[in-house]
Amino acid sequence: MKSHRHQLILKIISENNIDTQENLQKALKKHGCVVTQATVSRDIKELALIKTLTASGDYKYSIPSFKKDALDNHGSVIYTILSDAVKEVDFALNTVVVKCNTGMAQAVCAKLDSATIDNSVGTIAGDDTIFILMRTERDASRLVKELSAILKAR
Numbered sequence: 064m065k066s067h068r069h070q071l072i073l074k075i076i077s078e079n080n081i082d083t084q085e086n087l088q089k090a091l092k093k094h095g096c097v098v099t100q101a102t103v104s105r106d107i108k109e110l111a112l113i114k115t116l117t118a119s120g121d122y123k124y125s126i127p128s129f130k131k132d133a134l135d136n137h138g139s140v141i142y143t144i145l146s147d148a149v150k151e152v153d154f155a156l157n158t159v160v161v162k163c164n165t166g167m168a169q170a171v172c173a174k175l176d177s178a179t180i181d182n183s184v185g186t187i188a189g190d191d192t193i194f195i196l197m198r199t200e201r202d203a204s205r206l207v208k209e210l211s212a213i214l215k216a217r
Contacts, residue, residue, distance in 0.1 A: 064104075066217040069095055070107055073126060080123040082114075087124065113205050115181075140172045145213050154203040159194040161210065168193050180206065203216030 068091070075081060075090045083178040084103045091098055098106075107124070115125040148167035153160050163171050172188035176197065186195045197203040 068098065069094055069110055070105060072110060072112075076112065076124045077126065080117060080121070082121060082123050098133060103191050111206060111208055142176050142213060144171060144174050145210065149210065149214060152214070154197075154207045154209050156201075157197045157200050157203045159193075159203050159206050159210075161195065161196040163193065165191045167191070 071091065071094055072087065075094070076141075079184065080088065081087045081090060084100055084107065087107075088098060088100060088103045090102070110126075112124045112126065114122040117123055146172050148163050149161055150164060151162045153162075161168070161171065167184075167186040168191050172186050173194045175193070176186055180195070182198040184196040184198060186193060188194075195203075195206065197206060
């Protein structure tokens with residue numbers, strides 16, 4: 064039931080501009096899935112959905128780019144390497160810090176560089192640590208949420 068609901072949520076937000084939990088709840092109900100606001104809130108957290116800016120200047124729920132890549136490619140290489148090599152992620156202001164297993168930071172950084180990270184200015188990697196400079200603190204927070212969702216899924 065939960066897995067089916069999660070797939071339905073991903074379908075709904077990819078096909079519609081859903082801006083609030085209430086609107087997501089209504090869209091689910093239209094598809095025959097009646098849930099509480101608390102359930103919608105938990106689902107959003109578990110799916111690590113983020114709010115992104117639309118062309119019209121409004122916000123909508125979106126699938127994080129790493130998660131979308133993994134879904135599109137049925138377990139992409141980047142998703143696998145991140146879940147295997149990354150120990151923890153955090154941020155300070157607009158800088159994301161990715162702690163990796165010893166010797167893995169360069170490989171992880173190369174995969175991150177090849178991915179589309181919205182509003183990333185650049186990356187630098189040492190032996191076990193990566194710094195990712197983001198345009199804003201909000202962008203850094205969003206990226207940490209995306210990466211954390213991948214780490215939780217392992």
